[in-house]
Amino acid sequence: MPSAAERTRTLVQSTCSAVLLVPGLPASAWDRLMPTARNVGPDGDVFVELPADSPAVRAATHAEADELAAVLEITDVAPVSVPHRIRGRARISGWLTTVPGLSGPGRTTLRLETDEVCVDDLWGAETVVPEDFRDATPDPFAGHETELLQHLHAGHGEQLDLLCAMLGERTARRRAAHRPSVVPLALDRFGLRVRVCEDRHRCFDARFEFPGPVRDITGLRHAMHTLFEAAAH
Template identity: 35%
Template structure:
């Protein structure tokens, strides 16, 4: 894709950030007072950009947060969006949420655990106040980095956005293409620029604006977005747009 070629339509940075948050992929904490990154037992990103993290009650970060001024610890949470199919470079995007990680009283933590459980039921939340501690990060800044670019995301925009309608079903669609319809992926390859032909083409992502392919060459990877003719919301619309990309003239003429 040359610099003069218009970029295909894509979800806004705020929508892509909300989608990564909703997928609940791998999270790591980078507290300012710690030398190493920390992997929480569980995490949940709230609609306002705040992050609840579950840690063992005896974890040093818990003690450090309590001992910090105002019980808050400057921390960055990194969320990794991994592809649902095995790729040599599996991370599709990163969302960084920086802010203040706050220690909570048992009463506050249990109330927050109930709120988290409404969105992400997990039996480990029952350990809050016993062998686990629930802390909450109040966001100050969000930054998204993916194949579309690196963008700061305003907290208000993040809160106003909604995850992509196919976020929950995307993994199933892509795995189905990878395992059962390599012919479809091969047919989609006809849309690739000439310089990318010949690489190993893999299904990478799916959203309401289009499908993304990963082209694995000998020494590098390239991500390519194939745009639908219009944004879609339902599985029926999605199937129709995929058939259009495959060049089915009968279905294309029906719209």
């Protein structure tokens, strides 16, 4: 399974929505507290780009030598329609400073010196050591997961339904009364997670591991083909 540090790095460097929370700033300014870009530096600090007139930018500029506490909160929402759509959240807290010269006109880059990191997702809630966060790498499919899951959902419904056969009696009894829907929920280099739903109130997740970690799209195609072949027999 991906480590908590890897999962957090994946969320930080994904396209998930994020907001930079600074104590004392009004909630009405949230639209200008959402970074337009974010990445992780070699020391594990998080760099976020915001509009130059963002309240967070003004606060960091005026703080000067004082330490300005802030939290980057990331919310991960499944890219396909499914009950209980929020897949997880990550929080990176630390100290905020401005970084001149990295952004174009009308934008400012802020540096969040990482102090505490935590993630609460489909794998569970964990605290991440900042050094582990620094050294982790994001999942290689983070930038493609949305389109891959949407493709599976739109074009491979029959193969996904076959996965129920691999879940034993748990779905065999249910199929007799009501055929559950199988929705692709999450994908990473280690496997595919689906959500099996009879209705909006009765769902459970199932995880299908690949034979080994997948490194690229070619390997992913082979792993998915192997998985669907196993489900069909």
